[in-house]
Amino acid sequence: MILKTLFSQLFTKPATNRFPAKYMPKSVLGFLGRVQAGKATLVPPVPVPPRFRGKIAYRREKCIGCQLCIRVCPAKVIEFLPEAKKIRMHVARCTFCAQCVDACPVDALAESPDFLLSDTDRSSPALTVE
Amino acid sequence: MAETQNVYEIPIGPIHPALKEPIRFTFQVEGERIRGVDIRAGFAHRGIEFMAMKRNLIQTLYLSERICGICSISHPITITLAVERAAGIEVPPRAQYLRVIYSELERIHSHLLWAGVAAHELGFDTLLHLTWKVREQVLDLLEELSGNRIDYALPIYGGVRRDVSPEQTPKVEAMVRYYRGLLDELLDAFLRDPSVEARTRDVGILTSEEADSLCAVGPTARASGLSKDVRQDRPYLVYGELGVKAITPRDYGLEPRGDVYDKAVVRLLEVAQSLDLIETCLYEMPEGEITSFPKVPALLAYLKKVEGEGLGWHEAPRGEVIHYIRLEAGVEEPIVWKVKAPTYSNLMSWVPMFRDQEVADIPIIAASIDPCMCCMDRVHVVRDGSPATVLKEDLLRLSRAKTERMVGGSRLSASGPRSTAHGRRTTDNGQRTPDHGGGL
Numbered sequence: 001m002i003l004k005t006l007f008s009q010l011f012t013k014p015a016t017n018r019f020p021a022k023y024m025p026k027s028v029l030g031f032l033g034r035v036q037a038g039k040a041t042l043v044p045p046v047p048v049p050p051r052f053r054g055k056i057a058y059r060r061e062k063c064i065g066c067q068l069c070i071r072v073c074p075a076k077v078i079e080f081l082p083e084a085k086k087i088r089m090h091v092a093r094c095t096f097c098a099q100c101v102d103a104c105p106v107d108a109l110a111e112s113p114d115f116l117l118s119d120t121d122r123s124s125p126a127l128t129v130e
Numbered sequence: 131m132a133e134t135q136n137v138y139e140i141p142i143g144p145i146h147p148a149l150k151e152p153i154r155f156t157f158q159v160e161g162e163r164i165r166g167v168d169i170r171a172g173f174a175h176r177g178i179e180f181m182a183m184k185r186n187l188i189q190t191l192y193l194s195e196r197i198c199g200i201c202s203i204s205h206p207i208t209i210t211l212a213v214e215r216a217a218g219i220e221v222p223p224r225a226q227y228l229r230v231i232y233s234e235l236e237r238i239h240s241h242l243l244w245a246g247v248a249a250h251e252l253g254f255d256t257l258l259h260l261t262w263k264v265r266e267q268v269l270d271l272l273e274e275l276s277g278n279r280i281d282y283a284l285p286i287y288g289g290v291r292r293d294v295s296p297e298q299t300p301k302v303e304a305m306v307r308y309y310r311g312l313l314d315e316l317l318d319a320f321l322r323d324p325s326v327e328a329r330t331r332d333v334g335i336l337t338s339e340e341a342d343s344l345c346a347v348g349p350t351a352r353a354s355g356l357s358k359d360v361r362q363d364r365p366y367l368v369y370g371e372l373g374v375k376a377i378t379p380r381d382y383g384l385e386p387r388g389d390v391y392d393k394a395v396v397r398l399l400e401v402a403q404s405l406d407l408i409e410t411c412l413y414e415m416p417e418g419e420i421t422s423f424p425k426v427p428a429l430l431a432y433l434k435k436v437e438g439e440g441l442g443w444h445e446a447p448r449g450e451v452i453h454y455i456r457l458e459a460g461v462e463e464p465i466v467w468k469v470k471a472p473t474y475s476n477l478m479s480w481v482p483m484f485r486d487q488e489v490a491d492i493p494i495i496a497a498s499i500d501p502c503m504c505c506m507d508r509v510h511v512v513r514d515g516s517p518a519t520v521l522k523e524d525l526l527r528l529s530r531a532k533t534e535r536m537v538g539g540s541r542l543s544a545s546g547p548r549s550t551a552h553g554r555r556t557t558d559n560g561q562r563t564p565d566h567g568g569g570l
């Protein structure tokens with residue numbers, strides 16, 4: 001049985017998705033640069049399901065500064081900005097539990113499908129939501 | 131008589147390619163035969179229970195999820211059960227069924243993970259890849275239901291956070307069908323394969339008497355023929371109505387021997403059992419609320435008033451997990467939180483299992499109890515005969531002092547850049563970012 005599966009595997013597509021490229025590029029950053037310049041194409045990642053818990057999206061104008069999200073956040077991601085009565089999120093610490101989304105009384109927070117979040121600087125603009 | 135002269139000690143671990151997590155074995159070997167073993171745990175202790183004492187219960191819930199990356203439903207379910215008992219919170223029936231569905235899904239992915247690891251420890255990597263390829267289906271389903279492949283964030287005090295919607299039901303059914311169709315192939319690959327059988331039959335035996343006296347739990351105990359399953363013995367949620375029976379090798383028509391082969395039998399049959407449970411739950415699940423506290427502030431306020439203690443138990447994929455919690459009125463943080471993960475109970479069964487086995491079988495015997503070290507690690511610091519609590523800051527200070535001693539105290543001074551070592555930074559408005567150095 002297992003041999004049959006193995007032989008048929010020779011002629012079928014691999015089970016894994018070859019993201020970001022079919023073959024490992026010499027330099028991933030160089031490859032991404034070429035993708036941006038339109039010289040190479042990206043093999044897209046596997047699509048995420050509808051209610052995926054990715055990077056938290058924040059709608060600043062809705063926020064009333066109640067700090068409930070700060071109280072429930074297990075990872076101390078959220079910082080309160082007292083003057084503005086708004087919040088700032090340090091996504092690098094986020095565990096994507098979306099408990100803040102459940103807690104927010106005015107729906108200022110939402111789950112977004114973003115998950116390509118790796119960065120070398122944990123306080124880069126992409127990892128700071130405010 | 132001359133035996134003792136030929137006995138050598140080999141240390142394996144705490145860090146070793148054959149181990150997935152840190153633990154130290156000291157084997158007494160005579161030639162290729164293991165004569166005895168000493169086990170030392172405590173290398174992956176993270177002080178999670180202590181951390182919870184500085185967090186409110188909702189934050190503790192997500193902390194409990196991180197006790198184990200595989201059991202990220204079992205631990206939250208157990209702590210919610212404990213808190214619900216302490217606080218007298220009722221869980222709506224639908225939520226109870228959903229919890230069962232989620233924990234059985236977790237059992238399927240955990241047992242398939244184990245099967246792959248076992249194949250790898252046998253040197254049968256083809257089987258590892260095949261098993262983990264089919265495991266993706268249940269992970270995809272969990273991602274669909276929960277929003278993430280691991281750390282599902284599903285249970286909450288009083289219920290669950292997400293429902294299985296009518297659109298998702300066919301996906302669950304499809305997963306059940308997929309694994310049912312595949313089960314025979316899996317049984318074939320693991321249980322009827324002559325090379326797997328040769329490496330696992332009569333290897334790492336735990337007799338039923340030993341399992342009983344060492345209080346082994348989960349598949350480790352059941353493979354030795356003990357009919358021991360928390361879902362059967364002390365039913366909780368809706369497991370009582372579902373009538374779960376502990377699976378032993380007898381269900382496969384074999385007299386239990388307690389070897390590695392039997393452990394594979396039990397785990398693979400439990401995959402089939404979980405599929406049945408999921409299907410039953412899907413059909414019997416009543417309509418209704420999924421939590422008794424739809425509003426988080428109300429939940430927090432209610433929990434703050436609770437005074438009392440509670441015990442939660444659950445049959446995790448590796449066996450019985452127990453959480454004890456003590457709450458005090460007016461305090462948001464748990465006063466005491468005690469976690470006993472299944473590996474803690476199974477650790478000592480290694481001793482009889484290793485006896486008179488071959489050195490080459492160490493990896494598969496170690497893996498056969500499906501150990502999870504960091505879930506169960508304990509640390510006791512005894513100083514001058516009295517127990518003490520050592521905080522992260524103390525450890526940092528101690529390690530600095532040691533480095534200083536080692537370099538002769540010349541370059542490093544105690545007033546060194548303590549804050550930068552922690553990664554503390556200030557933000558534009560002069561506030562310290564909440565993350566760094568916040569630690570415990």
Ligand code: SF4
Nearest residue numbers: 073094095097098100
């Ligand atoms: S998703 Fe969880 S960890 Fe991330 S900010 Fe929200 S509450 Fe905190």
Ligand code: SF4
Nearest residue numbers: 063064066067069104
């Ligand atoms: S819970 Fe919502 S409204 Fe309150 S501070 Fe957080 S984001 Fe703003």
